[in-house]
Amino acid sequence: MAVYSMTGYASAQLEALVNEERQNAPHRQLGLEIRSVNSRFLDLSFRLAEELRAQEPMLRALLTAKLKRGKVEVRAFFAETGDSGSLPDPSPQVLQRLCSIQDTVKAWLPDAAPLSVSDVLRLSLAGSAPAADWSEQLKKLAQGALKDLTTAREREGERLAATLLDRVSQLRALAKQAGPLVPQLVEQQRQRFMERWKEAMGLAEGSVAPEMAQDRALTEATAFAIRIDVAEELTRLDSHLDEIEHLLKKGGEVGKRLDFLIQELHREANTLGSKSAAMELTKISVDMKVLIEQMREQVQNIE
Structure with a gap:
């Protein structure tokens, strides 16, 4: 059996469509990073995107099955990879709804910053697309990253x-x-x-x-x-x-x-x-x- 260090790093990425039913829909990249340093005990911390918070128990179970000691930080995130030309046009109803919400916020918080174009596109896309289930993709990424981390710690x-x-x-x-x-x-x-x-x-x-x-x-x-x-x-x-x-x-x-x-x-x-x-x-x-x-x-x- 090998001797393992508590210091290591691994990362993995996966490309996926935001809305697979739309041919020109933008892609999102699901990324995961694991960093590990020495510690007297196993100390896990997670920095997960909002859509991935429910997957923390699954990630914790994977890590505790393979790691025994170390301060381990897991970060899971999304990044847009499609170009702006492939973005869907926001519907007038969505734009009207965002404008109404912004007016309400401004009435209560006059100093609040107005919505930017990127904010509008992100919110309209989030509102029009159903919430995706990333559990299988995240589990696959975590297993691959954990394998790479174990290899790095063994080396x-x-x-x-x-x-x-x-x-x-x-x-x-x-x-x-x-x-x-x-x-x-x-x-x-x-x-x-x-x-x-x-x-x-x-x-x-x-x-x-x-x-x-x-x-x-x-x-x-x-x-x-x-x-x-x-x-x-x-x-x-x-x-x-x-x-x-x-x-x-x-x-x-x-x-x-x-x-x-x-x-x-x-x-x-x-x-x-x-x-x-x-x-x-x-x-x-x-x-x-x-x-x-x-x-x-x-x-x-x-x-």
Whole structure:
């Protein structure tokens, strides 16, 4: 199963006659656009032409069956495509009725703008033509646009998955560098404690038992080794990276799970930095957190 992004765009158009019984009747273009961006949940909004408002439940059912997360905006509209020469002549009765309505409006609202020629043509056409049933055409358009949107989201999801896998590989390389550093630091610190013990023994001139001083030095070295041991953090980090790779290969609705794992990665990188006793480990921790933050930005767009 593929990984899907929550970002995508698709559109579709369909030509249809306003009045199929009239050979020279103007055409209208039914258009539909779907835009999608990231969101924690599925958030649908609709901007539909007046004749299409009744189709919102149908559109909502189509979208919820295919999409699980994202802020999705659906816009459906009409556009005239016929030329003015093909427009029907308004009947005198319709023109008289529009004039009467305009006079009534002017009597109550003197500042209202007068009807333009385009207003008259639109209103006369709307009044003379029966209301068309666009449900089948709109459903067909929505299905096609939704298919294109899913394809776009899948294509973007593939890119996001490839980017995340690349960051996973870089994190593994950094963890591999961090692993051998801890034993080296422990050994270096043990040598420093032993040197301090020898210096202390020289200054004490026999007033302190050698066994006691040596035990104290070894105890401090052991405590230091425990304090800077990051084996558990590296093990958990490797486990989280394994799970991320598994989810990306599995696909489907993995965005929320990935977001949780990114938080866990950040926690382990922070702990690694807090336990750091050398610049090398500190630099590795910082580099890890940069990569993890880049992953977080990508994961925010995954469904």
